[in-house]
Amino acid sequence: MTEGVEQLYFHRARGLTVTGSAATAIAARDGRVLAAAAEVGAGRLVVVGGGELSALPFLGRADNARFLLNTLSWLLTGQYAPAGSELAKAVTHERCFTVRSFHPEEDLAKVEGSHVVDARPYRSLLERIGGGILPDPYQEQAAFLLEAELRFDEMPRVIREAVTTFRHRSNDYEGLLVRGLPVDAELPGTPADPARRLDKSTWLSELWLAGFASALGFPLAYHQEKHGLLFQNVAPTPHNAANLSSESSAILLDFHTETAFHPHMPDFLMLHCLRSDHDGIAKTIMASVRMALPHVSLADRCELFLPQFRTGVDYSFGSANGVQGNGPTLPVLYGNPYDPYMTFDLDLMVGETPHAQQALEALRSAVNKVQRWVRLEPGDLLIVNNRRAVHARSEFSARFDGRDRWLQRVCLVSDPVPSAADRRGSGRVVETVFAV
Incomplete structure (x- = not known):
């Protein structure tokens, strides 16, 4: 999940308490665990201390987009996202996100x-x-x-x-x-x-x-x-x-x-x-x-x-x-x-x-x-x-x-x-x- 990820930007994230050997801390700041992953039976689980990590205003910061793509790929396949850096660049640098429309009249x-x-x-x-x-x-x-x-x-x-x-x-x-x-x-x-x-x-x-x-x-x-x-x-x-x-x-x-x-x-x-x-x-x-x-x-x-x-x-x-x-x-x-x-x-x-x-x-x-x-x-x-x-x-x-x-x-x-x-x-x- 951290393949190609050097830095993450967290906004108002909460710390997590990680217990047991099955859970792995994958992101931390100031001694606090902010994201963790674990394999649970035949499935996989990721917990993040704040959903804003992947929200539109923050997805373009640091390596957040690459981390999100890796996370989704790992949850689905157990592997990091193929060509993840190119996909992350497309999401952050090339795409614009329109959440609603406005009246087209200029006057x-x-x-x-x-x-x-x-x-x-x-x-x-x-x-x-x-x-x-x-x-x-x-x-x-x-x-x-x-x-x-x-x-x-x-x-x-x-x-x-x-x-x-x-x-x-x-x-x-x-x-x-x-x-x-x-x-x-x-x-x-x-x-x-x-x-x-x-x-x-x-x-x-x-x-x-x-x-x-x-x-x-x-x-x-x-x-x-x-x-x-x-x-x-x-x-x-x-x-x-x-x-x-x-x-x-x-x-x-x-x-x-x-x-x-x-x-x-x-x-x-x-x-x-x-x-x-x-x-x-x-x-x-x-x-x-x-x-x-x-x-x-x-x-x-x-x-x-x-x-x-x-x-x-x-x-x-x-x-x-x-x-x-x-x-x-x-x-x-x-x-x-x-x-x-x-x-x-x-x-x-x-x-x-x-x-x-x-x-x-x-x-x-x-x-x-x-x-x-x-x-x-x-x-x-x-x-x-x-x-x-x-x-x-x-x-x-x-x-x-x-x-x-x-x-x-x-x-x-x-x-x-x-x-x-x-x-x-x-x-x-x-x-x-x-x-x-």
Whole structure:
């Protein structure tokens, strides 16, 4: 059974007590027997301290696949598996394991499910919630956020339930699309400088962002991003049209985890559409880890769990455009091996070994296979689970005439404590410094 097996990976295995001369210990760690075999009468018996040894997330590790093939062959024939190494390689490196199917439609708005909630039937109620005097969200931020949280409690139950369910259980797409929220009646021109706030006669867009954020976690800003604005404008600019920036338009802004390099990266990202692009073609694209992993081999999946990937610091945080690998080293996958989290930046991340780079390329292919998208319209709010999905944006034509595509963005974390030391006082601006 151990022919060709040099190392086994056990996950949460329990030790076995082996008694009698008939049983043979075949795997041990730290003095504990973790697997044993014995001949019993005319038959054969194998006991393993944990079935996860042969489960899909772990079958690609070490020599687990070869051990499983040898074990099955020995139980059946009393011999190790013929050509076992070739079979094990086929199982771990060449095969992908799809455990269930997903809806093939790419346009998220056309697929019914918990990932979409329609706010339009509640328009009159939402207009009342958004009416009346509001504190200035930029000059009286604390008062505004408190008021937004209180008003969110008046939202229709179907909307609050969708947000709460998404926070606790998410969904296969790792995104929640709220369609048709009321928009500001008198919207100014799309900002030529997205890093500066604009005066508006009403604050509906900020109210929705702050209200939904209060149900999801703790909204925060980053000092280097839009000068620390909590409500960030996302709009095209001529000088960044071809840069890896939220202000680009002429290029595909490819799949990435928002601020993947940051020690306090957001758990959720919210994008609220105030104005569509002129041609109505810009797509906000997503790919979830749950949908992508079935397209990744077991061997590559195991590589992605190792801390051997260097990501790059974003252009907006002071890095030169497109510089790869000048950020921290981290794993791409982490957490529960059966339902992991993912940190991935297709443009700026590199593997530190040939095997790691190969695994990155495999994940690149996988996220492109499972991509889903939506064309955001005014009043749409898209919430992205930033730890389980990557997002992207297609190219579009910008005219820089004050009527270009305009989104507002808010980042938020589930727990404000880890970032507290990097925020001044009780503020919400993270001031972590990066050397690039």
